[in-house]
Amino acid sequence: MAADGNTKPPKKLSLKENYAMLTRGLDWEPTYEKKEDIFQKIDFEGIKIHDWDKWEDPFRLTMDAYWKYQGEKERKLYAIIDAFQQGNGQFNVTDARYVQALKVFLNGIVELEYASHRGFCMLGREFPGAGPRIAAQMQSIDELRHATTQIHAISQYNKYFEGMENFPYQFDRVWYLSIPKSFFEDACTSGPFEFIVAISFAFEYVLTNLAFMPWMSGAAFNGDMSTVSFGFSAQSDEARHMTLGIEVIKFLLEQDPANVALVQKWIDKWFWRGYRLLALLATMMDYILPKRVMSWGEAWTIYYEENGGALFADLARYGIKPPKYADVTIKEKGRVSHEMWSVFYANRNALGFGIWLPSEEEMDWFSEKYPDTFDKYYRPRYEYWRQLEAEGKPFTCKVLPQLCQTCQWPCLYTEADDATEFVHRESDYKGEIFHFCSDGCKDIFDDEPEKFVHAWMPVNQIYQGNCFLPGVDPTAPDFNPMAEALKFMGLKPGVDGGLFKEHLDAKRWEQWTSRPANIHEGAYTDSVRSTETPTPRAKP
């Protein structure tokens, strides 16, 4: 400050000016390299951008502020995680069954955060506009932070429970994890505009509320303060990502009318792919969480039909229609979780988490939540399977599934208008047959068969002999291909998957806590002295 007192202190910049200087102000026009040589991936998809400066960042967040906010969030999060670990918080959750949901999360979701980090890194390099480039860079760092903090939040559980110690290895090998893996690999190998419509809009904006709200409420309701803290820490990032998603769509649509058809095609594709991916959550919400928050059917009604309906009504002015096959998702909402849990149960020895049949009380809850489907199609099945379990011969599927060439789910779904008929859809491309789980997935393949013909489909790879550990001799007389494939995937039968009542997690939980491993079943072992859940110690 000047000593004579005549110089006024410099005026503080407004938020808008500060943002402009720290984003667009840091960019420059290249002089000794051509712009098209620097940004090579921006034209081939056919999207037309006339003025990158029309990009508006609603948060006006600059990197310096970003580091400050994120640093504060990290300090809070790790203080809670430390307290959780020191207080043995892993035993304060409802039961050991809840922990099976964490395994699905760790093995299926964490790696997607990392894949998303990679995708946004590419956008942070490829977009010619400084505004969206910086937004993509921040999201890239966010996604890496989410992967890291999720791993840290769950690591305490890994010290006490099976099935979590090998997640990066398993993500590349386990048959059902090819579903999330292929989803992001499809996105990351698309052009930058398809990636951002896929992930920022179709996934983050339209669908992630469905993952985040019920999932974090479920964690809170079941006493998992570690996951809840991660959720709170990630939530403000998610709000920013969702806003990026809607900004992207509006920017693309406003730049050129010719963009509308391409954007619509990507919305249709990625809504369907995202829906199929999130269907895994249907089983978490309906079957795995011991204390339930809401049913998948209710969540789909609120988060897609109502919120999504309002969103697409708003986008109608640009000529955007609701996603193709949205009507099928609504028809399927009373069925997906039951169809998927059935295949999990029948194939429980090839899974990385324990499986059980729903109790009487849970089936009554299903009857109430799914009045049109549960008693008609699924209750009789579970009752029959319970009887077989009692007879000591639990129902088991013996052969691997026909997979969908696009989403890589087994073709387990039934016709939208008839829950008793499997969906059969196939395409004949250059003399080879390809199967699909749905019209949505068939359309995606038919649009880009050149890409999907080289999908790495686990079942097909097992049969080609590519899924065995080194040194295994397929010509040996005692060679068992299924057992060897499970070893390759890092799945230990009887330790990772199988019937939950025989699972190590269940036995140890009852031994360590004297509480039932599955609150809906009563005690599995003699370790539990009283099978009644203790009444809460609180004033009446």
Added chain:
Amino acid sequence: MPTKAMTPDYHGDFQDTQDKYHGQQLISVCWEKHTMFGWPMCLPVPPDMPFAGLLQNVLPMIYSDHPDFAKIEWDKVQWSTSAGPFTPDPAKSIKEHGIRHKQQIRFRTPGLDGYNGAG
């Protein structure tokens, strides 16, 4: 519309062509209405396996635990592929039936529509 790619004439390798299956071919098998089994089954078989091998070995291995299976009257079963209905000849091979690599064989057993409503 073909894939828009940075490389001209982009085309991924076919990952599942028949030559990769060591002399076998993949088939899918689906017992219609029997949703308890969860999915159409995929398995490798020798192309010159007679259809009788499918009837006597493969199908019982997959489906014999189901209470409906023992009640099937095999001469009344309705067989089809995506190309339409066909009548199998137990003496003829899979290949002679025109069943290609990765083709799905469906069979329907009218009157046997799942055990007690359980699929």
